[in-house]
Amino acid sequence: MNYFKTKHSQQLRFTLLFLFLALATNVFSQARKVINFDSGWQFIKGEVPGAEKPLFDDAQWRKLDVPHDWSIEGSYDRANPSARGGGYLPTGIGWYRKTFKIDKADAKKIYSIEFDGVMANSDVWINGKHLGKRPYGYISFTYDLTPYLNFDKTNVIAVRADNSIQPASRYYTGAGIYRHVRLVSVNPTHFKHWGTFITTPIATATKGVVNLKVEIENKGIVGDYKLQIEIIDNKGKVVKTVESQKNISANSTGLFSQEIEITNPKLWDIGEPNLYTATTKLYSGKTLIDNQTVPFGIKKSEFIAESGFWLNGKNLKLKGVCLHHDGGAVGAAVPVGVWKERFKKLKEVGVNAIRTAHNPVAPEFLDLCDQMGFVVMDETFDTWNSAKHNGEKGYNLYFTDWWEQDTKDVILRDRNHPSIVIYSIGNEIHDDLSYPEGYKKYKMQEDVVKKYDDTRPVTMALFRPANSKVYLSGFAEQMDVVGQNYRENELVAAHEAHPNWKVLGTENTHVISQWLALRDKPYMAGQFLWTGYDYLGEADWPETTNNQGLFDRAGNWKQQALQRDSWWSPEPVVHIVRKSENAGAGNWVGDWTPNDFDTYDNAKIQVYSNCDEVELFLNEKSLGTVKKPADDSPREWNVTFEEGTIKAIGKNNGKIAAQEEFTSAGKPSKIIITKSNPTLANNWDDVSFITATIVDDKGIPCANADNLIKFTITNSGKIIGVDNGNIISHESYQSPERSAYSGKAIAIIRATQDTGKIEIKANAEGLAEGSISIEIVPEKKN
Structure with missing residues (x-):
């Protein structure tokens, strides 16, 4: 064998292989490029004439990254024009500008910019050329930049967002470029x-x-x-x-x-x-x-008139919640990590379905539903032409001109998500729904939906159908699925009069009768509770938040969540609640520490459980056993209060299946901190919830403590919002401090570096400090 010839051949093969791989890599790099366009924007609040021009001087503007909601950064004020619907937070005009360069080697590419949502009435310019306007702040849209780009020179994109026309919504909208942005290049x-x-x-x-x-x-x-x-x-x-x-x-x-x-x-x-x-x-x-x-995803979903909803050949009750698009303390610019934490808690309660109330959500919201196993009702609009109270200057001003484009874009964007099983094209619409004339407006939207996706049914959330006569006029019988808000007895009666109708509760309260309508009627496909989480807006001053959620803004369990857990959870559960004031007055709370030990002697107790029997103990003394009621109602005791420990034990077939206990707390002594995520990556969407709980010297939570908690964090992390869930608190979400509510406050944090640790501390006057650390880990690549 000729060694030198063989070696030369091997080198040649390696060289050719290297050139081939280099060429392949180069070819691949010439395909689609998707560039994260979130960082490096300049921002200013207010109208700025000429800000769309390329040579405009924005050097004094604020530097920030998007997604960004400037409304949540503001102060609550009863005089703010957003008023009741928008939660009394500020509105107005905001400008964003960003400069960037494109290599001349890419001059033959087609460039577009993709916005997942801009609130609201957005106008976009590139190098001074107006690209278009989109009134609907919830819609995703794209513009072709190619004809106006400079290569090897600076390009300037400018965005004007205007939500100054108020009242624009019955609930909080946010303001600005509040969702992600991408720059995309493709070949011709x-x-x-x-x-x-x-x-x-x-x-x-x-x-x-x-x-x-x-x-x-x-x-x-x-x-x-x-x-x-x-x-x-x-x-x-x-x-x-x-x-x-x-x-x-x-x-x-x-x-x-x-x-x-x-x-x-x-x-x-x-x-x-x-x-x-x-x-x-x-x-x-x-x-x-x-x-x-x-x-x-590979799946088969269908609604059947006599038996409700089916998924992959299995009959399934949709145990759903409605969710607005805000994330509490972070406003409308919601990191995926916030939704992930919320979805985890909804799963714990037994929730398996989500209605996007009442507008398109961010794409990553639907991605998470796909990944975590929630089925989705994808909803387009809260209003058509007719206005609604506290939102008189909302989408109703634009519906005629924009409904078709907006509906098309929602369906095209969302239709590949396996989580979506039904579309809704309206919520409690106040337009005339008479048949046949009123039905035409529904039908024209349904036709657009089915033009782009004919695989899923279409519904709408009917409002007082007995009053609007849609059950009698012929309107409802044309619908794929008849959806109704509240008044379950009307929907039950409608189906029993028309057994061929497919029916679904599109919005429901937390009362037991509405649960029983779902539990006991095989044809009732499901229900969507109003709501999964408390949401900003739709509240009367001094309240700023609608509080009908299973969980409050900060993620704390509420009484209705505890009860719902006993109805919907597949696992054995036991939850104790008591009336906060003496002799059955006040709110339901989950603790054994009254505000005033001296005047609290008659405690009204309820226990929510799906166990066969529950026995209640006070300081180890049995107060009796109650079997599970046939109608799933709570088990009740009237108890003479004693300081100490109250405990409920649930049994199935005579064996302990679940239990819960509360002990009376002493004086506040210290702060303990917990974290929802033990690690964080330096990514806008990755967050951890830091919960500061005030406890006594034995570690028992002090449910009545309201101390001002001050959070501090090292430079490797950032506090992006603080909260306590109190619907009448007017404290800033951006401040590093928050008064405890029911003994707790939270800080939502994000990493700002690629490596290291984040140290977080919580202090309150007279209490021992709490501290915790979070490790920063490399970001996972897809």
């Missing part, structure tokens, strides 16, 4: 924006059929283009690869339609939310010119 021939639609017409445990419709936009030259599709499971394994080819004319759109069969698929379900990914690559010859990944 590329995947059309929101142009890929994935459906699963067959979804069983043994066979899944995945149908992909992929639109290709060709702004380049006529040619043959190859589409390669890889279906990847949740373990990263490629389970199927297919290819197809099509000739696409210049300046036209080509449609690839591909049906792929998957053997023994992992179905998407609420218990096992298995996700697949469709990785699609577009080639011209051997050159990769575009690529994208679209997550999806």
Whole structure:
């Protein structure tokens, strides 16, 4: 063997391999680029003439990153024009500007900017050229920047957001670029924006059929283009690869339609939310010119008139909540970590469904529903043409001109989410709904929905249908699913008069009769409680927050959540509550520490439990056992108060299944701190909830403590909001301090560095300090 010749051949092969890999990498880099465009904006509040011009001097403006809600940064004021609906927080005009450069080597690319939401009435300019206006602050939209870009020179994008026309909403909206922004570059021939639609017409445990419709936009030259599709499971394994080819004319759109069969698929379900990914690559010859990944789930969902909702062949009650888009202390600019923490608690209560009340949510909200196993009612509008009280100058001003575009964009953006099982096109609409004339406005929206997604039913949340006569006029019988807010007895009667109607409670209160309407009526597909979490706005001064949630703004369990847990949780539960004031007065609270030990002697007790029997003890003395009522009502005791410990033990088949106890607290002594996340990455969406609880010297929570808690944090982290859940508190969410409410306060924190530790401390006058640390870890890459 010739050693030198062999060595030379090996070197040549390595060289060729290196060149091939370099070329492949270079080719791939010439495909789609998605650039996070959140950082490095300049901001100012108020009207600024000429701020759209490229040479405008914004050096004195505030530097910040988006998402950003400047309204939540402001002070509560009863005189603010947002008033009751907007929660008395400030409104007005805000300007954002950002400069950036693009390499001349990319001059043949097509560039667009994608906004997930700007509140509200947004205008966007690039280098002084007006790109467009979008009134609806909840809508995602994109603009083509290409004709106006400078290459190897500075570009300036300017955004004006205006929510000064008030009252604009019945609930808090926020203000500014409050969702994520991306800069996207593609080749002239590329995947059309929101142009890929994935459906699963067959979804069983043994066979899944995945149908992909992929639109290709060709702004380049006529040619043959190859589409390669890889279906990847949740373990990263490629389970199927297919290819197809099509000739696409210049300046036209080509449609690839591909049906792929998957053997023994992992179905998407609420218990096992298995996700697949469709990785699609577009080639011209051997050159990769575009690529994208679209997550999806293989599932079958349907509503059946006589038996309600079905998912993958299993009958399932939708135990849902309505959620507004705000995240409490962070306002409308909500990190995914906030939703993740909220969703975890909703899961604990037994919630399996979410209604997006009453507008499109951020895309990552739906991503999280996909990942955590919630089914979703995706809702478009709170108003059509007719105004609503406390929101007279809202979307009703724009509905006629914008409903079709906004509806189309919602459906195109959201339709690949497996969590979505139904669309709603209106909430408590006040327009004339008479039939047939009033129905036309409903039908025109339904037609747009089904034009872009005909795989899911459409409903709306009917308001007092007995008054509007929609059950008698012929309106309701045209609906895919009849949705009604409250008055469950009307919906029950309507179905029993029309057994072919599919029915769903679209908004419900927490009372037991409404739960029983769901529990006992097989045809009732589900209900959505008003609400999952307390939300900003829709409250009368001095209140700033609507408090009908299962949880308060800070994530504290409320009485109705404890009771709902006993109805909806699959696990054995026991929860003790007492009336806060003597002899059955006051609110229901979960502790054994009255405000005044001297005047509190008659304690009215309720225990919420799904156990067969519950026995109550006071200082180890039994106060009797009560069996589970047939109507799921709480078990009650009237107790002569004694300081000490109250305990409830729940039993199934004679064995202890669950228990809870409370002990009377002494004087406040110290602060203890807990964290929702032990680690954080330096990512805008990654947060941890720091809870400071005031306790006595034995560690028992002092539920009546209201000390001012001051949080401090090292430079490796940042406090992005503080709260306590008190609906009449007017304290700033941006301050590092908050008065304790029911003995607690929270701080929501984020990492600001890539490595190290975050140290957080909580202090209050006269109390021992609490402290905790969080490790910063590398950000996970997809």
